[in-house]
Amino acid sequence: MTATDTTPAALRTEAEPARPIQTRSERPTSFDPADFGAPTGREVNWKLSDVRRLAPLFVDEETEAGDEPGIAYDVDGIAERGLLVESTGHDAAPRGEIFRPEDVVSAIAWKRCPNALHIRLPEGQEVAEPIVARLHGLGADRHANAHIVIEAQPGSIGTVVLHHSGSARYAQNVEILVRAGARLTVISVQDWDDDAVHASAHQAVVADGGYLKHMVVSFGGDVVRVNPSVRLAGHRAEGELYGLSFADAGQHLESQVYLFHEGVETRGDVLYKGALQGTGARSVWIGDVLIGSGATGTDSYEKNQNLVLSDGTRADSIPNLEIETGDIAGAGHASATGRFDDEQLFYLQSRGIEEEEARRLVVIGFLMEIVQKIGVAEIEERLAEAIDEELRRGAGLAPATRAGA
Structure with a gap:
């Protein structure tokens, strides 16, 4: 595929946009990196990102022959279960x-x-056991690019987990296809080492009667940017998007x-x-919900x-x-950022619980x-x-000893 598939005449470079892009639905797309240019941090989709630390992912360079890969994929168990499909070339459907x-x-x-x-x-x-793809980075100096397709055929049921560990400079695309009547859960776990840099774009479409639970869980890494986009295209399609993050000192x-309700x-x-917690800990959440003109009867809510x-x-x-459209069942959004609830702490302390333990219980x-909401005991x-x-x-405490350790 080439950029001509996405009406390049409408494209504006990220570095010098012809006019401010006000809404998510207006953003240009292209398969050609040259159509975007390197972000400066002034663009609407980069202004809250750490472009300095993400900069290694802005370089469009071909891997030298003989270079070792930046990511090791542990998918043998998936292949053995007959759930892995050969996909060779940019034009291999359904990519x-x-x-x-x-x-x-x-x-x-x-590219x-x-x-x-x-x-x-x-x-x-129904695939009863979770399908776990373990993606392990082989070093902070290693660069890797990936395109992952997760396809739930009509009427299928299952859970796919992408578990990231180790360290790398990792650019990742995830394409999620939920066919009619399918029920799919996708969980992306970022359990990186402290020096990993990871930027990922997840794009999904849900057909008639389909259901997608999409979860982003980020703990590790230096800079981690996972952006999910879900289009509820079919009649009575459903989407639940959940996220959990814990940022330590210096993490982004x-x-x-x-x-998109379509x-x-x-x-x-x-x-x-x-x-x-910690000096320099940073989290960014931007939630865009679009209820299209034909999405009558929609019920939607978002909260951070x-x-x-x-x-x-x-x-x-x-x-x-x-x-x-004015013909909807309901729509709303909310956002809140704050410190501990003093009443909760007081209640726990009044029951004889020490302050540090009370704080721990509140956060948990x-x-x-x-x-x-994950539904996978091992991950929970x-x-x-x-x-x-x-x-x-x-709190400066020693790690707890795990059972069996």
Whole structure:
């Protein structure tokens, strides 16, 4: 595919836009990185990002022959179960069926990764055990690009987990196709080492009667930017978008979320929660919801909540809602950032709980609402441990000993 597929006459470079782009639906797309240029930090989709630390991902360079890969993919178990599909070349369907790069990083990842990792749930079948793709970075100096296709065939049911660990400079596209009547859960876990740089664009479409639960969980990494875009295209399509982040000193964790209600009687729910501790901890959440002119009977709500645990942190939270039809069931948005609830702390302390433990219980209670929505026991347990580790680190306590350690 080439940029001509996306009406290049309408494109504006990120560096010098002809006019300010006010809404998410207006953003230009292209498969050619040259159509975007390197971000400066003034562009609407980059103004809250750390472009300095993300800069290695803005370079469009071909990998030298013999260079070792930046990411090791552990997908043998997926192949053995018959859920991995060969996808060779940019034109291998269904790659590119709905994916359109919205920025230079995504366009480079498309261009420099000719083959896709394609996971497919069989039509009419339920895959009971979660499908886990473990993506391990091989070094902070290693660069990697990826295109991943997750396809739920009609009537299928299953959960796909993308688990990121290690370190790398990683640009990633994830294309999610939920066919008619399918029920799919996609969980992206960013459990990177402290020096990883990761930018990912997730784009999904949900057909008639389909359901997508999409989750972004970010703990590790230096800079992590995971931007999900979900189009509820079919009649009574449903989408639930959840996110959880815990930013430590110096970390930048970001998600720009887009939910487009296109079909009739669609339902959407967006809930992202974050905690921040340590000087320089930064979280960015931008939530854009568009209810299209034909999306009658839509019911949609988005909310972002951030809990600040120490001084020197910053949380940006920007909800946006566009409604192009008056015939809807409901729509709303909310955002809140604040410190501990003194009444909750007082209540726990009045029951004989020490202040530090009371604070820990409040944070765990705040974040566990998202953790419990995952539905995969292994991941839920690991995240509960990770939350506890983060809190103990912030309090200067030794890590708790794991059972069996």
